[in-house]
Amino acid sequence: MDQTFSDRIKVTLLLLALAGLATGIVLHLSGHPAQAALAWTAGVLPALAALIVEIVRSLARGEIGLDIVAALSMTAALAFGETLAAAVVAVMYSGGTFLESFAEGRARREMHDLLSRVPRTATRYTGDGIEEVPLDAIVPGDLLLIRQGDVVPVDGSVASDGAYLDTSALTGESLPRRAVRGDDALSGSTNAGDAFDITALRPARDSTYAGIVRLVEEAQQSRAPMARMADRWSLGFLAVTVAIALAAWWFTGDPIRAVAVLVVATPCPLILAVPVALVAGLSRAARFGVLVKGARPLEAMAQVRTLILDKTGTLTDGRPQIVAIERHGALSEDDILQLAAALDQASKHPVAQAVVAAARARGLTLPVPAEVEERPGEGVTGLVAGQRVIVGGAAFAAARTGGEAWQPGRFPFGSVLVALAVDGRIAGHLVMADPLRAEAAQMMTRLRAQGVDRILLATGDRADVADQVVAGLGLDAVRSELAPEGKVALVTEERRAAPVMMVGDGVNDAPALAAADVGVAMGVRGAAASAEAADVVLLVDRVDRLAQGIEVARRSRGIAMQSVVVGIGLSVAGMVAAAFGLLSPVQGAVLQEVIDVAVILNALRALRIDPA
CATH class of the missing domain: 2.70.150.10 (Calcium-transporting ATPase, cytoplasmic transduction domain A)
Structure with a gap:
């Protein structure tokens, strides 16, 4: 069923239930009890019909959920003339399913950005x-x-x-x-x-x-969605509910007591508390630049034990940066950078653009070059302020100056050298590299504190480059030279042991992001395909926000579980009271509403989560 159409149905059912409840109350207060009962029944029947259809579909899939308790309570209340209680339950249930739908949204969208490329x-x-x-x-x-x-x-x-x-x-x-x-x-x-x-x-x-x-x-398609947290409690709670209701009817001979038990047992603490806490968690995570695509991914984040990280653009910045400037003459470092950047203004090469950006960051004035000639992938020549300048690879510059290509011996492995020659002589070298993000080491410590037991690197780079870049981070394993299918295989292998989160930014990471329990994409400069395939998108270019997102997810889930345990405990106490005749069906419905308000207020505490 189309998700938008399904959401419209849920809204319609909630509005009908509210209209029936309100109309019935007005009619009852104006002295028309028979018409009030009809109005309450009219508000209940659409919700009950939709609920029965959903139960049949769930049973066909081999799933048993707490929806059965809600259906039993509404059916029993109508059968024994407790129409007001049935109307209250209908409003509670339809409101809960609408809120859950709002919390989850659509966890997946079409891969239109990937396909459009x-x-x-x-x-x-x-x-x-x-x-x-x-x-x-x-x-x-x-x-x-x-x-x-x-x-x-x-x-x-x-x-x-x-x-x-x-x-x-x-x-x-x-x-x-x-x-x-x-x-x-x-x-x-x-x-x-x-x-x-x-x-x-x-x-x-x-x-x-x-x-x-x-x-x-x-x-x-192969990734099974997580079951609703409520459904994991369904069989036990359903058995307890039915047992108490039948016992109350059997020992007292009064079916109304069974109705009261079923009404109190309507699992709204489960249906409402979980999505409210998780929606609050979604909102809170977004404030820190962590966009989570629904309540299910947030719940999955809270249970992650293994983290797999891509290298380029994730652990590293993903853009070449100047890590050193070597002088081979009288020119200062700023002079070398200024001349190189001035000529590189005429090139679209990513390294050239990085050189220009570095010069502008230092506030250097860049003259307009003339007589520019570029050999794509190798270098550029031209005139800058009357001087013949060459910028490019070490071999490119050496071939045009008669010198030897200079090789550094103390800079990061995998560095790129940009040579600068002025008027036929090598004047200096810019050493470019894709360095580790400054926040990476601190993030590792925080992730370990959040219960992430195993952290791995998965990259398409050579093993020697990968090992050099992540040295000292304390990773549990490094997997290099991986094609996209290799990353998927790694995610699949790790998922056999524990829930896995995969973090990446490129199109090549998209399959692994989709295969993981939670896929996280770097959304600022990452590929659109990875953002589409991911469950979570980091909206700021800081990978350490991942630790904050996980903390928000875990605390939100903890608050949801707390609300569930307290709410179900109160519901069981109310069921016992109803079984002993201390609560009528309407009183039971009102008590359940009080419990609902309590668990919702507790769930909203997730809005105040303040991660370290």
């Missing part, structure tokens, strides 16, 4: 030119043109002298790579340089990016 057409060479063709028309061996900024539509091999590919959506690697003739060009990667050609190796339906889309869909 998949190219619909490709540019193919023909005998006398080029043409736009649908992806389905591409066959292995076709020669395709990949323009600047295009997403590679199918897996292929580079047919030009070189290409510059941004593969971050596939591998999570933040730095684009240079590809030469014959290298693989995977679908889903982006052309970050000049136009180039590829030879298609396989149809679109069998290509890498299409496989990632399928992995997300399959993982979402």
Whole structure:
């Protein structure tokens, strides 16, 4: 059933129940008891009918829930003429289901952002030119043109002298790579340089990016949703309720006592307290930049024991940064950065953009370069303030100055060197790296304190790079060189031992996010696909907010459980009192309302949760 239509039905049932209760009260007070009974009955019947349909569906799925108690209480109250009590129960129940629906919302949305990124057409060479063709028309061996900024539509091999590919959506690697003739060009990667050609190796339906889309869909379908917390108590509570009601009827011969027991037993503390506490938790988590897509993911967060983290963009910033500036002449560090950034203004290279951003952050004035020539993926040459400047890879600069490529020996493994040459001489080097987030170490300590027993790294990077980056964090394991399906396999393996949370930011992480008990996406700069596949999205670019989110989830769930235990305890006490004739059905319904108010007020304490 469409979720929007289902929500409308719940709203309608609540309005009908409220209208019936209010109309009946007015008629009763105006001296028309018969018409009041009809109004109360009219308000009950739609809710009861919808409840019976839901019970039948649940039983068909092999599930037994507390909805049966509510149906028994309304049915018994109508059967024995206690229409006011039945109307009160109908309002309580329909209000509870509406609130639960509001709390959960839709836990999943269509993967429209992921699918919209998949190219619909490709540019193919023909005998006398080029043409736009649908992806389905591409066959292995076709020669395709990949323009600047295009997403590679199918897996292929580079047919030009070189290409510059941004593969971050596939591998999570933040730095684009240079590809030469014959290298693989995977679908889903982006052309970050000049136009180039590829030879298609396989149809679109069998290509890498299409496989990632399928992995997300399959993982979402295979993942069993968590049962409502209330349903875990259903069999025991149902048995106790029926036993007390039958015993009261058997020993006294008065069916009204059984009705009173059933009315008091209507499990509104379970139906109401849980969603109220979790909705409050959702609201509180959002205040800290943690968007949780419903009450079920929040409850799942509270039970996480294993955390799997992606590296690039999650534990690291995901953007190359300058970690050192090496001088090889009279120029100061600011001079080196200023000249390099001035020339890099003419380049779209991610490293060039990072250099420009660093210079502007220092407040440096950047002259406009002239006579700029760029070799995509290698470097840029041009004039800056009358000086001939070269900026690029160490080998690129060395080849144009007659010097040797300089290699650092004391900087982070996997660093990228940006050489600067001025008027034919190497003037300095910028050492670029994707450093660990400053808040990562503190987050690990807080996560351990929150009961996360096992923390792993899952990355597509090389093992030596991954080990170097996370050294000292105290991770339980590092899994490197993982393809998207490898991350899914890791999540599946870890889920056999304990509930798993997966955190990532790239398209390549989306299948693993969908497969985990809780998937968390970095929403500020992460891929839209990962945000769609995830249960939780961090709206601020700080991974340590994850610890705050988990704390809010655990405390919200604790408050919900507290409300449940206290509410059910009071309900059982009321059932016993009703069995001994101390409460009439209407009094029992009113008592249940008092219990409801108490547990709701307690549940709202989740709005005041203040995580460390």
